[in-house]
Amino acid sequence: MRRIALLLAVVMTLVSHAFAADTQYKVLVLAMPSKYHYEFVPVARESLEWMAKLHAFDFTYATTADALDKGLSPYAAIMLLNTPTEELNAAERAHLESYMQSGGNAVVVHRAAMALPAGSWPWYEKFVGRSVGTHPMLQTGVVNVVDKSFPASFGLPAHWIWSDEFYPLSNPYNIAITPVLNVDETSYDPAKIWPGQKTQGMGKDHPEAWYHSFEKGRVFVTALGHTAEMYRDPHYLDHLMGGLYWAATGKGVQK
Template sequence: MKLSHALPALAAAAVVSSTALAADGQFQLLVLAMPTKYHYEYIPVARESFEKLARLHAFDLTWAAQPWAFEGDLSKYAAVVLLNSSGEEFNEAQRAGLERYMRAGGNAVVVHRAIISKPGLWPWYEKLVGRSFVIHPMLQTAVVTKADPAHPATFGLPDKWLWSDEWYEFSNPHGVKVNPVLTVDERTYDPKKIWPGQVAHGMGADHPVSWWQGYEKGRVFVTALGHNAEMYKNAQYLDHLWGGVWWAATGYGSPKRP
């Protein structure tokens, strides 16, 4: 093999690491956590928490810092997690890889910043997410309630949960029907509290912050929660995230299955 041909593979190996935490893991999970301008401090904290989850729940974890894995065969993964890592960062080959994976029955988990994609850049990805990011007010504490208490992503949460986050506002330009898991009560924070020169209006009574849907031949779980590093140490947030990952990877735990 020529060195010039080997360099991409060597580079990929440097940023994709398999953590063999269970010899007979119940499934394999790929987590993509790319360092970006707005999200990077969370990465070592989230990685440690995912590795603990893998040991506790006996699944095999592959952690990636760049999306080169999406150019290869993803079929071994029960689900892929886009952890604050949007598809807008993918090149053409990586986009094609994710599309092939989902069309073959793969499953995806989309977390916080991964929701955001430049409108019109990759409509397929916008439809996978199910909602399009509009804007968010300043980070505030608010009351989160269960829209679907039968979903595993709610099992570790109280009926009313005090949480502090960026309460993303969404639009639905593609008319996608999603199934809300958690909603935020806009009466418990100020949806218009934002930086000078920006305007936020809120979404009113119908403001989901987590949802699921069937897409192509797979399952998709989305949570808008998870802005800062400390959240990836929080037991309730990790219960929420793990419940979504487990459901996406297995389809178990909820009577509603796409």
């Protein structure tokens, strides 16, 4: 009986390990805190842990840039989560570039869409697909789904009341993107920005989320995600998961 009990215990341990390892892909999440973005770090980690269990993927959650030095090939995608990219050193930048050039994929979230100062890292601005201009104040506006076929829009209402920093964007390198969400500039004041800056808004075509191919991989960008509370919001988490799912697998677009 003892032998049978021991054998059953061994079998159950092996089975539990097998199920624990049954994940679809692995993601590196680089969530570096910065002066204005730090409270999100533990909140986003908790939500990503829940998402990973629900959707059967593994992730490494890093808060320092040296995670880019530790070998990126195991990752189906890298999520740059509010990452202050100006803090990446030359080697870390080179590793990210090499990863994309080797067929890697990426998700860029909010603050990570900025390359500061503008023009200092042209590769990265091309990678994002747009350049962030002035830094607006947080306001409530209407975000509209403009691509119903893309996974990052599936969990969202067609017209979404959302409060965020709606970054004005430019396209100095003429990069083609496919917008997923646009913000309606008539629903907030695009001229309401931090002192010492000027902007006139972008008009009707003001993307807040988009995707494109870059180097040999896929890039999904959402400019939304300023405050910690957003990383508990079901709509926002659906939006983030849809973009990550596509970036990591290339699947989900409804044709």
